[in-house]
Amino acid sequence: NLIDQLLSLDSSLTYSTQQEEYLYLSDQGHEPKEARFPMVLETTLTGSLMDRRLFLVGKSIIDIYTSLEAASEGPSRTGIMTRTIPSLEFWVLDFLSVRAGAIVTWSKIMDRQYTGFGGVTGLSFRFGQYDLDLNYTFMERVSRLLPGNATPDHRVLFQLSRSGNFITER
Numbered sequence: 001n002l003i004d005q006l007l008s009l010d011s012s013l014t015y016s017t018q019q020e021e022y023l024y025l026s027d028q029g030h031e032p033k034e035a036r037f038p039m040v041l042e043t044t045l046t047g048s049l050m051d052r053r054l055f056l057v058g059k060s061i062i063d064i065y066t067s068l069e070a071a072s073e074g075p076s077r078t079g080i081m082t083r084t085i086p087s088l089e090f091w092v093l094d095f096l097s098v099r100a101g102a103i104v105t106w107s108k109i110m111d112r113q114y115t116g117f118g119g120v121t122g123l124s125f126r127f128g129q130y131d132l133d134l135n136y137t138f139m140e141r142v143s144r145l146l147p148g149n150a151t152p153d154h155r156v157l158f159q160l161s162r163s164g165n166f167i168t169e170r
Contacts, residue, residue: 005052011043038063038081052091057101059085065109079109081142087120097124099135107142116140116150122157133159 016037040063047056061083087101103118118139125132134157141153 006048008046008048009044010046011041014040014042038065040064054091055089057085057087057089059083059087061085079107081105081107081109083139085120089124095126097126098122099124103137103139105139105142109142114142114150116142118153129162131159131161131163133157133161135159 016039018037040061042059042061044057044059046058048054049056063081065079065081082105084104084106085101087099089097089099091097100121101119103120105114105116105118107114116139118137120135120137122133122135124134136154136156138152138154140150143149143151
């Protein structure tokens, strides 16, 4: 089927009951409070062209924050943060790919909105069924602890993955 060869959709939802602490500034001073780790919805749509050498990727990551004590004490830390990442990946050779993309972040936490920008670039090396991915991302990361503030975030990611674990033929 032509659609199966040209488009793929991948989505996941993660929810955790694990708690994290943040400081609540009140008239009496700083009080530690707890909030839930965010629920994360991640969706990726990938289109392939040029006999599966060029890939157009659209990724969306949505973090939904909730607070345990928000209803009874202090301002709520509930909110949302999104990251939209359009990117391109091109397999230059059968064993080497290059990729680049943009990152647009948007958040609304404690009724403060923020929009930030960044990017991603990387390489993949293929060794048989194994891929070694090297990525560098930079973006303005919004603070949940200090809503309305953002800090520059630079990260280098190394990942080794094995393909064909469950699919033997495409």
